Amino acid sequence: MAETVGDYILQRLRDWHVDQVFGYPGDGINGIVAAFGKAGNRPRFVQSRHEEMSAFQAVGYAKFSDSPGVCLATSGPGAVHLLNGLYDAKLDHVPVVAIVGQTARTARGGSYQQEVDLQALVKDVASEYSVEVTVAEQLPNALDRAFRTAIARSAPTAVIIPNDVQEEAYQPPKHEFKYVPSSRPGLASPVLTPPPGEIERAAEVLNAGQKVAILIGQGARHATAEVRQVAELTGAGVAKALLGKDVLADDLPYVTGSIGLLGTRPSYELMRDCDTLLIIGSNFPYSQFLPEYGKARAVQIDVDGTRIGMRYPTEVNLVGDSHATLRALLPLLRRKDDRSWRDKIEKDVVAWWRTMEHQAMVTADPINPMRIVHELSLRAPDNLIVTADSGSSTNWYARNLRMRGRMRGSLSGTLATMGAGVPYAIGAKFAHPDRPVVALVGDGAMQMNGLAELITIARYQDLWPDRRCVVCVFHNNDLNQVTWELRAMGGAPKFEESQTLPDVNYAAFAASLGLLALNVDTPDDLGPAWDQALGADRPTVLDVRCDAEIPPIPPHATAEQLKSVTEAILKGDPKGARMAYEGIKTKLAELLP
Template sequence: MAETVANHILARLREWGVEQVFAYPGDGINGLVAAFGESDNQPRFVQSRHEEMSAFEAVGYAKFSGQVGVCMATSGPGAIHLLNGLYDAKLDHVPVVAVVGQTARSAMGGSYQQEVDLQSLFKDVASEYLVEVNVPEQLPNALDRAIRTALVRRAPTALIIPADLQEEEYSPPEHVFKQVPSSPPAELRSTAVPPEAEIARAAEVLNAGTKVAILVGQGARGAAEEVRQVAEVTGAGVAKALLGKDVLADDLPYVTGSIGLLGTRPSYELMRDCDTLLIVGSSFPYTQFLPDFGQARAVQIDLDPGLIGMRYPTEVNLLGDTRGTLAALLPRLTRKDDRSWRETVEKNVTRWWETVEHQAMLDAKPVNPMRIVWELSQRIPENAIVTSDSGSAANWYARDLRIRGDIRGSLSGNLATMGPGVPYAIGAKFAHPDRPVVALVGDGAMQMNGMAELLTISRYYRLWSDPRCVICVFHNNDLNQVTWELRAMGGEPKFEESQALPEVSYADFAAGIGLDAVTVDHPDQLGPAWERALNADRPAVLDVRCDPEVPPIPPHATWEQMKATAQSVLKGDPNAWHLMVQGAKTKAQELRRGR
């Protein structure tokens, strides 16, 4: 039987090592769906409950595997649904390839059913590479280039394949004019290192400093050992951008934790007091959490020329691979014998973790959300993967989860979209079926799409050699992050009609589809619940009823934020007294430990 275009696409994906495609069917990709059946489902067609979830699952897979994630959707509405997940990939610099169907070529331009101008629709999100394939000879070059571009540029790319073309017989490009060949799939890795003169300039800046701070992002993940060595030589403290939370373990005494609104007090103090700043693989955007302009001499290392020198007035910009660049820099650094700065950083870190523990143990109604993550930190396996959704759950992930061992973690960093926590976990399980995965998810995100994706987990978990996949729901019946933003940024009280969520038992839903499920409504139940879920023989849902009035206080609350929150209380916030008490108790722990 002749090879069709659809058959060839799947064969080429197999050559690239693609083992699964996260997708949802539709008649715009019927040729491709048929090809999956003819190829014995290789690569595996992983059916989500919604195309947006397919894209998120591809993003989660790519984040945790380091390989390209592939998602697929039908024409028109299916392609439209992919967009949010693809923008998540674009903003977090994740390699994802979207393959989308299109109306048959003979009907294009005829206002046909489900005909959408997909090139216009995708031209921003897939700006690095977007092509509509209209003849078989465009393949395999178009697919190869989409994958190579996604991997090298760390960005989403897209292929548009008309429905009728998928069923045509494949014919390869020939050695003739106006046809373009391709090369076999191969590993792509950059090892570029800046010139020696620039390395020397950077070393001069770092050697001259007496209070060195390092900020790492996800671009430093492959250079963790080199970062540790630089920190040891320079006596630096190391803060972590949110996407770089898993780069270094939190049991290193000089690691100050996350930075920014969701960050820690010692990270704020590190940036406030340093005289030298080294930024490694991060484009952290909130300059108010970096040193004052002119306070610190700064060096930045990044592989992307579009992201270097744009967040802080850096004196030296080193364009290159972070690991190779740091390795070249290390021999030029002089060890600082005065360790007083390091000692100060380590004391601040010790006090902070004491503060976090005391804050987590404060009484709340019924459960303190900080304690949920604190108790997880005491029990989490050192090879676990943690995903977090956006919202207040991200605060507790950022501040309270202690990274140790080989723990990996991520969330929607720059788009900060609701809804990826559960599909990221699914992508992580397909990337590492032998590792336990934990998702920290608010009840708003669970109602938005997480409950539906529990069905996807129930369907596929038997494929995973380690079936543990724990979905922890912060059940407070409140769209909590926005509620606090209304109070702290707008000075407005909680508006019940927009913020309150309908009541539902997430544990009952999970149990009804064959998952393990535990309801927690008292803090003493948390530890045993985590132990049960982390030792279960199947995925589990922890339905934890927690207090929405425990405030996600930033590491340095401004006068404007405090005034706005007070105004919201005076305007008649429905939970005014309770939120004032919880806020006072939480802040008191920080002030007490600070002394």
């Protein structure tokens, strides 16, 4: 039997060491789906419940494997459904290759069923590279370039293939005019180092500083040893952008934790009081949480020159790989003998973690949501992977979870889309089937799509040597983050019709799938429930009923925010008085522990 284009696609994916493709079938990709059957399901076709989830799973896989994620969707609505996950990849700089079916060439332009202008559709989200393959001879170069671009640019790319092309016999490109060949799959990442003169300038700035602060993002992940050495020499504290939360362990005494609206007080004060700032591999957008303009001299290191010098008026910009650049910088740094700045930072960090424990133990009705993550943090295995969704639960992931050992964690950082937590966890399990995974998910995101993806977890759990995949639901029947934003940023009371969620028994649904299902209604049951879930021999859903009126008050809440909350209460917020009471209790646990 002649090799079809669909057959060749799968062979090329295997050549790129792709072990699974996250997708959903449809007649627009029948030629590729048939090829999976002929190839003995190699690579494995992982069926989600919705194409958007396939894209999120590919993003989660890419984030935790450091390899491109691959997703597959049919023409028309299938391709449209991929968009949110692909935008998540674009904004968080993650390599994902999307393979998308298209209406047959013979019907194009005829308003045929499911005919969508896919090139226009993906033009922005796959702006680094997208192509429509209309003849078989295009394929090797198109597919290889999609992978190479995704890897080199840390971005999503798209390959569009009409369904009639998929079923044709494969023909390689000819050695003739107007044909484009390709080379064998593979790409060696370049190691970029800035010019020596610029590194010397950066060293001069850092050596001159008395109060050095370091901000790291996900771009510093492969330079952890060098970051630690720089922090030791300069006596700096290290704050972490949310996507860089897992880059350095929180048991290092000078790591101040997350920065920003979801950040910690030590990180806020580190940036407020420093006189020198070193930014490594971060595109943290909220400049109001960085030092005041002109107060600190700044150096930035980033592998992408287009993202450098755009968040703070940096004095020296080093375009280069963080690992190689820091290795070149280290010999030029002088150790600071005055450790008073470092001593203050370390005392602030100790006090902050004590505060976090006190706040987590503040009584609530029925369970304080901070305590959910606090109890997990006490028990987290050193090889745990944590995914977080978007919502009020993200606050507790950012502040209360202490990273240590080989722990990893991520979320939809820049797009901040709801619904990524559970599919991220699935992608993480395929990236590391021998490691436990926990997804921290609000009940809004769970109702949006997390419930359906429990079916996917149940289906594929037998493929994972370590079956522990825990989905923890923050069950408060409220779209809590938006409720808080209405109160704190708009001075508006909670609008019940938009904010209140239907009550759902998430554990009961999990039990119907054969998963371990645990309902948690009291604070005393929370720790044992985590013990049971983390020791289970199968996936688990923790359905934790928590208090919606525990406000995610930033440790650096502004007077304007407090004024807005007061206005919301005066305007008749249905739970405003109790929310204010709980907020006062929480704040007092910080100020008067």
